């Protein structure tokens with residue numbers, strides 16, 4: 001009779017150790033927002049009777065056993081934990097073939113858990129057909145780092161302050177500043193990492209350099225889990241196209257400056273055009289000036 005009550009059964013399972021001793025834990029990586037496939041496949045090439053199966057996917061959070069998804073051979077009134085409601089799916093079609101894998105959609109940082117797949121068979125007196133643990137690690141791609149530069153007045157020493165910003169990554173990044181001329185690391189930056197409301201990390205790093213004629217630096221945000229280094233926009237490409245005008249040879253070392261200079265130029269051009277038009281053109285001419293400025297403005301906003 002108690003088999004009919006998944007709640008009670010979950011409670012009983014709660015007394016079991018997580019994962020059988022010595023059992024391997026599979027590792028699955030997923031990007032935030034993506035769908036994770038957590039594998040749980042019977043090695044036997046058998047076909048399974050759904051009525052005979054009790055399939056549980058569970059996690060333990062702060063000592064509490066939570067239900068992620070389950071299939072109990074027939075309808076059950078229990079819901080999975082709200083954290084997984086509507087996100088965790090088992091496929092009855094696949095389960096008939098012995099594939100009890102879980103599809104977890106909209107993966108987030110809170111899903112960094114070890115998921116246990118437990119498949120029991122009624123006809124075998126509830127013996128375990130499968131008991132597999134899958135550890136999910138979650139990563140999010142940092143935004144391309146953007147560097148802005150400010151120069152101190154000569155009274156303050158005339159140095160340069162570079163500020164690098166990158167957002168919405170996971171896990172916590174390693175941030176490197178490099179000298180673009182020779183690729184050597186530039187120490188001494190102050191880096192501050194904070195968790196944003198989406199559960200992802202934003203990072204701000206400030207590097208001060210003494211006065212120098214042509215300081216060209218790169219800010220690199222390293223995501224250890226993705227094994228990826230994202231650099232602030234690189235040196236000018238040999239043949240800059242109009243769409244990649246951030247590759248300005250004059251300001252290649254720093255996109256922030258480049259873009260603000262570009263933005264400044266655009267505004268200047270627009271103002272001059274506006275002036276010229278006010279004195280010489282019909283009023284519509286002024287709009288042409290503003291519209292020309294738009295693509296550049298978008299580029300600035302985008303960056």
Ligand SMILES: *[C@@H]1O[C@H](CO)[C@@H](O)[C@H](O)[C@H]1NC(C)=O
Nearest residue numbers: 031141142143144226228230
């Ligand atoms: C992360 O974003 C960068 C560009 O911002 C892209 O080049 C890279 O392929 C992305 N990586 C992943 C794993 O999505």
Ligand SMILES: *[C@@H]1O[C@H](CO)[C@@H](O)[C@H](O)[C@H]1NC(C)=O
Nearest residue numbers: 179180181182186209212215
């Ligand atoms: C960057 O490297 C070049 C070449 O080695 C060197 O001349 C320059 O001083 C370095 N810049 C900084 C800021 O260390």
Ligand SMILES: *[C@@H]1O[C@H](CO)[C@@H](O)[C@H](O)[C@H]1NC(C)=O
Nearest residue numbers: 190191192193194195202204
């Ligand atoms: C780091 O950033 C957070 C949030 O922006 C701020 O509250 C905190 O004071 C900063 N810490 C340092 C050492 O700059």
Ligand SMILES: *[C@@H]1O[C@H](CO)[C@@H](O)[C@H](O)[C@H]1NC(C)=O
Nearest residue numbers: 176178220222226227228229
């Ligand atoms: C990223 O760059 C840093 C500094 O240059 C380096 O130490 C690290 O190995 C790089 N990581 C990857 C995954 O390329």
